Amino acid sequence: MISKMKFINIVGPKSAYERIISKYVMDSEIEFENPMAALRNTKGFTVSNETNPAEDMLKKFTDVFDYAGIDYSGVKHRNDNFSREELDGVINVFDTKIHALKDEIEELEKEIEHNEQLAEALGHVVGSNINLETLGKLNYIHYRFGRLPISGYHKLDTYLKDLPVYFAPMTTENDRVWGIYFVSEQDEENVDRIFASLYFERLYMDGDEIGTPAAVIETLEAEKSAMQQRISELKKKIDATIAVQKYDLLKAYADIKYVYDMYNIRKHTTNSNNSFCLTGWIPEEEAERLKAESANDSECVLLIDKPETVSHIVPPTRLKNLKIFKPFEEFVRMYGVPNYNEIDPTPFLAIVYTILFGIMFGDVGHGLCLAAIGLIMTALKKGGFLAKLLVPIGLSSTFFGFVYGSVFGMEGEHQLIKPLWFTPFEDSGTMMNTLIYAVIIGVVLILVCMVFNIINGAKQKNLQKIFFSQNGVAGMVFYIMVLYCGISAVSGASNPLWIAGIFIAVSLVMIFLQEPLGKLVSRKKDWMPKEKGGFFVEAFFETFEILLSFVTNTVSFLRVGAFALNHAGMMSVVVMFMYTLGTGGSIAVTVFGNLLVIGLEGLIVGIQVLRLGFYEMFSRFYAGDGREFKPINSENKLGK
Numbered sequence: 001m002i003s004k005m006k007f008i009n010i011v012g013p014k015s016a017y018e019r020i021i022s023k024y025v026m027d028s029e030i031e032f033e034n035p036m037a038a039l040r041n042t043k044g045f046t047v048s049n050e051t052n053p054a055e056d057m058l059k060k061f062t063d064v065f066d067y068a069g070i071d072y073s074g075v076k077h078r079n080d081n082f083s084r085e086e087l088d089g090v091i092n093v094f095d096t097k098i099h100a101l102k103d104e105i106e107e108l109e110k111e112i113e114h115n116e117q118l119a120e121a122l123g124h125v126v127g128s129n130i131n132l133e134t135l136g137k138l139n140y141i142h143y144r145f146g147r148l149p150i151s152g153y154h155k156l157d158t159y160l161k162d163l164p165v166y167f168a169p170m171t172t173e174n175d176r177v178w179g180i181y182f183v184s185e186q187d188e189e190n191v192d193r194i195f196a197s198l199y200f201e202r203l204y205m206d207g208d209e210i211g212t213p214a215a216v217i218e219t220l221e222a223e224k225s226a227m228q229q230r231i232s233e234l235k236k237k238i239d240a241t242i243a244v245q246k247y248d249l250l251k252a253y254a255d256i257k258y259v260y261d262m263y264n265i266r267k268h269t270t271n272s273n274n275s276f277c278l279t280g281w282i283p284e285e286e287a288e289r290l291k292a293e294s295a296n297d298s299e300c301v302l303l304i305d306k307p308e309t310v311s312h313i314v315p316p317t318r319l320k321n322l323k324i325f326k327p328f329e330e331f332v333r334m335y336g337v338p339n340y341n342e343i344d345p346t347p348f349l350a351i352v353y354t355i356l357f358g359i360m361f362g363d364v365g366h367g368l369c370l371a372a373i374g375l376i377m378t379a380l381k382k383g384g385f386l387a388k389l390l391v392p393i394g395l396s397s398t399f400f401g402f403v404y405g406s407v408f409g410m411e412g413e414h415q416l417i418k419p420l421w422f423t424p425f426e427d428s429g430t431m432m433n434t435l436i437y438a439v440i441i442g443v444v445l446i447l448v449c450m451v452f453n454i455i456n457g458a459k460q461k462n463l464q465k466i467f468f469s470q471n472g473v474a475g476m477v478f479y480i481m482v483l484y485c486g487i488s489a490v491s492g493a494s495n496p497l498w499i500a501g502i503f504i505a506v507s508l509v510m511i512f513l514q515e516p517l518g519k520l521v522s523r524k525k526d527w528m529p530k531e532k533g534g535f536f537v538e539a540f541f542e543t544f545e546i547l548l549s550f551v552t553n554t555v556s557f558l559r560v561g562a563f564a565l566n567h568a569g570m571m572s573v574v575v576m577f578m579y580t581l582g583t584g585g586s587i588a589v590t591v592f593g594n595l596l597v598i599g600l601e602g603l604i605v606g607i608q609v610l611r612l613g614f615y616e617m618f619s620r621f622y623a624g625d626g627r628e629f630k631p632i633n634s635e636n637k638l639g640k
Contacts (some may be wrong), residue, residue, distance in 0.1 A: 002344045005319040005629070007285040007310045009303035010278040016299040017269075017276050018262065024294055025278065026077060026261055029631040032268035032280035038156050046271050054260035057087055061253045064095045067102075070240060072282030076249055078445065079259035090252045094245050101238050108234075113239045121178070122147075122213040129212055130180075132205070144195070144202050145180050152198035159198065165191045168201025168252045178410045265632060281316050281629065307340065315340040318629035321457045325350045327388040335614055336624020342456045350392075352617070355611050356398030359441075360563035360605045363415070363571070365408035366598050393606070396620055404564075408594055411570025414579075423559070433563040442557025443483065445617055446550075450476045455623035464518020468510050470546040471620045478507035479550055512543045553616045560612075563605055570597055627631050 005360030008030065015410050033560050059455050065072045082090075087095045156167055167181040183191045195202075270277045272608045282290070307315045319329055328350040357369070374390025377383040383390075400579050401437075405411050405419025407564045412426055424434040452473050457465030457472060481500040488497060510517060516534075517525035529535035578586045618624070 001320050002338060002340065003320045003346070003629075004284040005281050005307060005315045005318065006284050007307060007313070007315070008280060008282045008287060008290075009301075009305075009307045011275060011301040011303070012299050013275055014271065020297075020300045021265055022079065022258075024290060024300060025265060025632075026258075028037045028282065028290055029286050030278075030280045030282045031629055032265075032278060032414050033313060034268075040525055046269070048266045048269060050263070050266070052260060052263040054256050054263060057256050058253075061091055061249075064091055064098070065253070067250075068094075068098050068238070070242060070246060070249065072250060072253060073459075075254050075257065077252040077261050078251075078252065078284070079258045080253055080255045082255045087252055087256055087546050087612070089249060090245075092239070094249060099243050100237060101234050101241070105231050108231050110225050112224055115220045115224055118205065119217045121147075122217050122220075132216055135180075135549060140185055141182050142185060142199070143180050143182050144199055145175045145205065146202040147178045148195065148198055148200040150175050150177055152200065155198060159194050160191070163187065163191060163194075165444055174194050179297075206232050218226075223393070235369070268289060268632070271317065278630075282631075283318060283629075314627070316629040317344075317626040319344060319346065321346050324392065324539065327385040328353065330385045331610060331613070332624075335618055337441075337626040337628045339623055339626035341460045342623060342626075343452050343459075345618065346453075347526070348452070349613050349617075353613060354396045355390045356441075356560055356609045356612065357393040357605060358398075358400040359438075360560055360609065361393075361397045361567055361602060362400030362404045362564060363406045363408065363567065364398050364401030365482060366594070366602070367394045367399070367401050367599055370394030370602065372396060379609070380596065402570075406568065406571070409568070409573075409575050414575055417581075424564045425572065431565055434564055438557050438559075438561030441560060442554050442616070446479070446503070446553055446620065447476065449620035450479070460615070462518075463521045464514055467521070468514035468517045470514075470549075474507040474510035475546075476509065477503055482505070482539070482550070508543070512539050515539075553620075554610065558617050559608055561578060562610060563601075563608060567597070567601060569603075570601060579605075 010020070054473060062072065063573050064070075100444035125595070145410055153169070162169070165183045166189050169177050169179040172177045181191070181195065254547050265278070268278060270279075270282070282304075291302055294302055299595050303569065307629055312325050317337050318334075319338075321329060321344070321455070325347050329346050331349060331353070332338070332344070332346050346512045357546055361367070371394030374383075376395055377390070401407065402417065403420045404423050405415050406415050406423070407416045411419070411423050415423075422433070424430055453469070453471040454466050454473065454476075456462070457469075458593060465472055469475060470478075481503045485500050485504075487493075571593075574589060574597070577589045582591060
């Protein structure tokens with residue numbers, strides 16, 4: 001559903017600009033138009049080109065808030081007349097305190113991480129009686145402690161032959177050997193290079209470790225505990241600092257936000273010598289509220305017009321749908337935002353998408369799994385609109401699972417429940433019926449889309465779209481008559497087809513000549529094409545393409561039945577293995593097979609249904625060339 005919009009002009013004296021803007025505009029849902037484009041006559045008007053002086057300060061506040069973890073959402077602008085020096089003082093003192101505390105925490109966390117790595121490494125040689133303090137005091141011989149792959153260890157004799165180095169292995173961990181090598185001071189660079197080529201991973205020590213590995217590990221654990229205690233104290237200091245200064249910070253932020261928002265609106269304002277003017281779009285209900293609030297304000301003049309009175313500007317579109325349809329708005333936006341003068345296809349797409357998905361993926365167990373996943377992801381606030389989408393399509397799959405009598409692929413001879421109607425994969429007759437029903441669904445949806453196109457034509461006052469286009473009255477008559485002839489031929493009924501033939505011929509001519517006929521009924525003087533030869537050639541090929549589109553669009557809906565059969569076919573393989581294999585293999589195949597079908601086929605079916613929506617349905621009535629309504633208060637929200 002698309003909200004009705006009004007075009008609004010706000011006029012007042014320059015002396016009352018700030019009062020009027022703060023009282024009526026800043027918190028209202030208004031999308032401003034380019035003032036010089038909106039006005040018919042711009043003589044004597046100017047626009048402000050000054051930069052927003054509060055932009056840098058506002059960003060400084062939001063950056064500090066983000067760093068400190070302060071929630072500033074929902075903070076409204078308020079004019080407390082803080083000076084620049086006061087704002088700087090408030091934010092700088094707080095920023096300095098928080099950064100100092102957080103820097104100390106980061107340093108402690110790095111030290112804890114290093115000590116944990118050291119303790120983990122020493123754990124491999126904890127039984128050794130090596131005195132690490134003594135190693136650190138060697139003058140002419142240096143040592144390296146670490147590990148290398150077993151393959152590198154076996155190559156040591158070859159690589160280190162005739163070199164003054166000694167490697168002492170200490171313990172083996174998986175495919176790596178922990179140990180220490182000793183090397184003279186003058187040879188250490190060359191030896192280090194060789195060990196690096198053998199993928200030796202050195203563990204660096206601080207040089208102040210005292211005692212055996214076991215004693216050092218105990219010391220490291222004690223230090224870790226002390227540092228964690230210090231981190232806990234620092235975090236409490238941060239919380240206390242935020243608690244003490246949060247109110248003053250948000251109060252200052254509200255003030256700078258007021259200045260920022262005021263200047264942000266100024267760039268949409270036109271000015272004459274003594275007055276200012278703002279123009280834009282506002283929802284109808286918001287316009288009525290604003291009109292009532294300013295009724296007794298002698299300095300503020302509100303001029304509210306219908307969109308038809310400003311035909312040189314296209315109104316923005318504000319989508320307003322039920323909560324259950326909201327997730328499907330994202331699919332509509334992928335195709336394009338609806339034009340203000342066309343139907344919002346969101347409810348239609350939501351209903352059709354949900355039903356078709358259920359038909360193509362009908363299974364009680366799989367549907368409940370999808371719905372449960374959607375509910376869990378929504379509760380965890382993960383997955384965005386797709387998580388919310390899983391709930392209705394999962395319930396639709398569950399419903400059609402009952403229709404087909406399918407629970408985790410158990411249907412037909414293995415059925416756990418009786419089908420409410422029929423099982424698609426039961427025999428050749430039900431398979432054929434499934435495909436026929438799919439085509440019937442396609443025919444109905446194509447006709448509904450033609451009705452939508454006619455309604456859009458009426459909203460746009462486009463007579464060509466209403467009467468002569470392939471998706472208008474002419475196209476609908478042609479399609480219905482062709483279907484009538486086809487059904488009569490297949491059924492063998494002796495219906496008078498010559499009447500249908502006349503309708504087909506007339507409607508085909510109307511489609512062929514839709515452009516000149518549309519101009520003619522709209523009383524345009526240039527309704528006759530200038531280059532008749534080129535027009536007829538182009539119209540012939542366009543008409544031929546239109547005829548093909550009727551066939552391809554209708555046949556395309558066979559995929560609805562085909563995927564219903566495909567789902568049953570895939571699950572029949574899983575069920576066959578489940579009954580063939582032993583208990584362990586049966587459980588594994590059942591779990592893996594069902595997860596594969598839910599994930600892979602569920603994704604493919606979702607894409608295929610969306611394809612049907614975009615190419616077979618939207619292409620018949622929906623342009624999607626609108627622009628979404630973006631009020632100024634949403635632009636200024638949170639200062640972003």
